[in-house]
Amino acid sequence: MNMPLKHSADATTAEEGLAIQEEQAKFDSKSATDLAMQNTLLTPRFYTTDFDEMDAIDVSSVRDDWDELIDEMVSDPNKGHFKKNADWDQVDWEGMDPALRKEFIDFLISSCTAEFSGCVLYKEMKRRGTNKDITQLFQLMARDEARHAGFINDALREAGVAVNLGFLTQKKKYTYFRPKFIYYATYLSEKIGYARYITIFRHLQAHPEHRFHPIFKWFEEWCNDEFRHGEAFALLLKTDPKLTSGGNVLWIKFFLTAVYATMFVRDHQRPAFHKALGVDPDWYAHEVFTKTSELSKQIFPITIDIDHPRWQPTLRRLHKANVAIAEAKGQSGLAARLRQATNSARAALAFVSLYTIPAKKHAVPATTRLEPAY
Ligand SMILES: [Fe+2]
Ligand SMILES: [Fe+2]
Numbered sequence: 001m002n003m004p005l006k007h008s009a010d011a012t013t014a015e016e017g018l019a020i021q022e023e024q025a026k027f028d029s030k031s032a033t034d035l036a037m038q039n040t041l042l043t044p045r046f047y048t049t050d051f052d053e054m055d056a057i058d059v060s061s062v063r064d065d066w067d068e069l070i071d072e073m074v075s076d077p078n079k080g081h082f083k084k085n086a087d088w089d090q091v092d093w094e095g096m097d098p099a100l101r102k103e104f105i106d107f108l109i110s111s112c113t114a115e116f117s118g119c120v121l122y123k124e125m126k127r128r129g130t131n132k133d134i135t136q137l138f139q140l141m142a143r144d145e146a147r148h149a150g151f152i153n154d155a156l157r158e159a160g161v162a163v164n165l166g167f168l169t170q171k172k173k174y175t176y177f178r179p180k181f182i183y184y185a186t187y188l189s190e191k192i193g194y195a196r197y198i199t200i201f202r203h204l205q206a207h208p209e210h211r212f213h214p215i216f217k218w219f220e221e222w223c224n225d226e227f228r229h230g231e232a233f234a235l236l237l238k239t240d241p242k243l244t245s246g247g248n249v250l251w252i253k254f255f256l257t258a259v260y261a262t263m264f265v266r267d268h269q270r271p272a273f274h275k276a277l278g279v280d281p282d283w284y285a286h287e288v289f290t291k292t293s294e295l296s297k298q299i300f301p302i303t304i305d306i307d308h309p310r311w312q313p314t315l316r317r318l319h320k321a322n323v324a325i326a327e328a329k330g331q332s333g334l335a336a337r338l339r340q341a342t343n344s345a346r347a348a349l350a351f352v353s354l355y356t357i358p359a360k361k362h363a364v365p366a367t368t369r370l371e372p373a374y
Helices: 014-027 030-037 051-055 060-075 098-128 132-158 165-171 179-206 214-238 248-268 271-277 281-296 311-329 334-355
Strands: 046-048 174-176
Touching (some): 014 098, 014 132, 030 165, 051 132, 051 179, 060 214, 098 179, 132 214, 179 248, 179 271, 248 281, 248 311, 248 334, 271 281, 311 334
16 A cells, blocks of 8 residues: 555645645546536635735734734644544445535546645745745645645545645636635635635534545634634735725625625535425525625625625525536537527626615624634
8 A cells, every 4th residue: 555654634735735635646536636626716726926916914913903803823722633534424425415415526637626726826925025924824724735635635535536636736717816806706705715615614523424525524623723814814805905895895895796696506516415405595505695794894995785685585586697608618519609698698697686786784893814704
């Protein structure tokens, strides 16, 4: 057997964690890596940015909160957590309903790519930076994301698939985002990640009969990592009040709408997965949006009005348009191309309709830091 001696869960840096994954990459599969390589509106992307501008952030205005958060991350409460132990029940991949199996593998590959996307971006910031506060934070976050991605890949390997992370780093396309867009998008993806993981975890705590895979048992500590990452981005945003006021509020609204709409459409593509969890995807979306909105009030002066009469029906229209686009993409001929164009226009209109729902305004608290409360 060619098993590595050390596990990525015990790695103390992203580099070490990735080297361990690299060693296993010879067993990884092309189909999973191909899926992770896709760049569509709905698949996780890799990002690059102006690292010098990010390196220049001065955190002295939030120093006390910053040091407290960094100390917590340095104490590394989740070291060694992300590996299989006695709680890892045997998974019957062969006996799993084929539709569920397909959707669940798709979910794991997409989650692994998203975790790894964070790792790659954070690791690069750490490598390029000279600002001690910034490089230390990004090194700690890259460490966590490498563990998360590695753990999902462990789960995938049991199903005979896994993502070749080294290959992705080199070959996947990188999308450039200016730093302020990285802050909005990453802050939100960390907080919505927390809300997603904790909502599933609490639901399965109450309904353990729906826990069809052991990885869900790890979600509570997992989401605490994401919570801390979100806190770090909230503090980074706090260092420059311009980022959350004036015309930038329109950008915040754009990212809130885009992140929520993407989650809704992506989740509604996995009906068998949600049925197995015993979760209604509409309920789940509303629950996750409610939690994320409540959390994002710590730094954003607006939240999306998810109870507005236009919100839910328009999300459904967006979902339907996306299903039609995906179907048309799989077909050839002029009619299919026309259907693709019409539905792309429908999706764009639906997004504009969501974006123009009046936002809810509120005062941002003087102190930013929050503790996980769900
Ligand atoms: Fe993560
Ligand atoms: Fe994270």
